[in-house]
Structure formats: C-alpha cells, structure tokens
Amino acid sequence: MTDTPGLRERKKQRTRTAISEAAIALFLDRGFDRVSVAEIAEAAEVSKRTLFAYFPAKEDLVVHRFADHETEAARVVRARPPGTAPLDALRAHFLDALGRRDPFTGLNDSPAVRDLYRMLLATPALVARLGRFRTAAERGLAEALCETADASPLPARLAAAQLVAVHWVLTLDNAEALTAGQSADARHPAAREAAERAFALLARGLGDLS
Template identity: 45%
Template sequence: MHEPSGLRERKKEATRQRLMRAAFDLFEEHGFDDVSCGRIAAAAEVSKKTLFNYFSLKADLILDAERHHVHDLADVVRAREPGQTPHGALHAQLLAALAQRLPATGLSDRPEALRLRRLIRANPMLAERERQFQDQRQRLLAEALIEENSPELTARLIATQVHGIRQVLFAENTRRVLAGEAADDVYPDAVAAAECAFRLLAEGLGDRLRRG
C-alpha cells in the first residue's frame, strides 16, 4: 500500500532536517574538511546514497537556504508592482527584509543564524560555496534586467553594483551582531546605511534602472 503523498513529503523533510543537523554538529566539532559524507549519513542514521539523493555537495548540507534563494533578487524585479522601477523594488525589498531581521541581511541574531555565520567564517570551503551562490544570484539579477530592455553590459554593471551594495551591508550587519550587538540595536543604522547606499546608486549608474 502506497503512503499518502503528504506523509512521504513530511518524511523526506524530516530526513533532510536530520542530515542538516548532523552535518552542522559534526562540522562545528571537527571542521568541514575532516568530516566525510559517510560520517554525516551515519550520524543521521541513513545511507550515504540517501544523503546524495538530498544534497549533491557536502557544503550544501548547511547552505541549502542559499541554494533556494538564488532567484530572489531577479524575482523582485520581475514581480514588482506596475509603475515601480527595478531600483525602487530592490530598495523596498531590502528595507522589508531588514525590518523582518532576515538572515540574508546579516541582521539576524537568532542563535541558528549566528551559528551558521561563525561556521562559514571558520571554513573556507563553505565560504567559497556561499560565494558561488552569490555569483549566481548576481547573474540572475542581470538576466532579469536584460529582460527590462537594458543593454547586456549595463545590466551586468547594475547587477554588480546592487549585489555589491547588499554584500557590503550584509558584512557590516554581520560583523556587529557577531560582536554581540542586538539586531534591534543595529537596525536603525542598518536602515540608514541601506538608504544611503541606494541613494548613491540612484545618483550614479543606478539611474538606468528607472528605465524599467
């Protein structure tokens, strides 16, 4: 007798979460390089084959959220309200994400978010995998801008600027919360920095975004 699809999906998600927790614990204790996929699978009580059914790379065991969010900036451009510029939509999205203290802004002081940032800092291979996802996010944003009739080079330049701004702001917010500041205390400065960054972008090459 076949299991209902809802039950199968819940079991799959439970297995995914078990693998991610096992990887996190082992990476923290032993370092990313010294932990094999087989060891993670054993800790999660599944086969190595099962692990690779869920995650193609070892780093993705704890960077799964990054993989699922590479389309976010491009989606903001495509799904913006009628009459709203790409620049305005990306600006508004960042402010909303800061208000929600989303980990993608660096302004989350939830224990699991801080734990992830520390682990990435301590393991270059994880940092490199995260950078690959960031590069993909930037490329997809450029593609969305090209769809807005921006010349390819212009779209790539704008995407680089927008993504670069977000990374600088992310790094500063992360630095402060990892140093022990509360996200709520950092929030006003984070908003002011975001407003300044997008104003500078609008005054420079970013005014091309208004053509969307």
C-alpha cells in the first residue's frame, strides 16, 4: 500500500524531529563544536546523506527549533484586528508571549530551553546562523507591512528591521538573565518593563505606520 501525502509528511516530520533531538542532546552534552555530523547521524540512526537532506548545515540542526517563528511577526501583522496598528499588534503579542513564558521570548526557565539558549549564546556559528533567520523574518514582515499597512517597500523594510531587532534584543536579554540563574517569574516584571520601553521607543519613529 502506498503512503498518502499526509502520512509521508508526518513521517518526514518525525524523522526531522528525531534527527534534531539527537543532535541537540549531543551538543548539550559535549558542545556544538565537538560533535561531528557522522556522530549525529549514527545517534539518529540515519545516513549522513539523509541528515543533510533534512538539514543542509550543522547549525540548522539547532536553529530548526526556531523555524515556526520565522514568519511569526508577519502572521501577527496580517491577522491583526481592523483598526489595529501593526506596532500595537506586535507589542500585544510579545507581552502576551512573555506572560505565557513562550521560549521565543527567552523567558522560559525549563532546563531544556535554558540550556539551548546557553549553547546559542556561547557558539559564534549559531549566532551567525541566527542572523540569516533574522533576515528571513525581516523580509516576511516587510512583505506583510506592504500588503496590509499601505507601506512602500523602503519604509516597510526599515520598520521590519527595527521590529525584528528589538524582538531579538529583548529575547536575548531575557535568555542571558535566565542562563545566569534568574527564574522566569523573577525576571518577568523587568522583561515586561523592557518590552514596554522598547515598543514606546519604536512608536516614536514608526508612529505613522498604521
């Protein structure tokens, strides 16, 4: 019996997840730079060829965990209620995510998330790879602003760059605080205050974006 498209996709997703989990377990145990692709493939029980089919670069094995968030800002802007400015929608979304301890805000102190951020912050190759992630997020957000906020390409790109950069600064500040030993609950008031200040500063420069 031939697999249906849906079943094939689920199998691919399970394989992708298994490879990523095996890789991250090794990275956290021994360090990103001390684990080879061959060792990851062996741990995940796949060939190197299969591994590279799912993850073209070693860094992608980690950044994959952020993949669902690459288009998050664009989705928030497109789904905002009528009459809501993009900046207001993104501000409300980030504050809500802080309250939910969303790992993408850096405000999550579960050991798995904390250790992942600790590795990210300590590994130059992963920091560099996150730069490509940010570029894709900026591009998607700029497109959403052009489509829904009547923004021309250059202002949309500049606004998107600022918005994505602020998100990452806030996230990494939270992650650094938690990897230094602070709890998410203790950090939350300062994280919320920092977010409010950051979005207020953005509002001064992006106030015309509606």
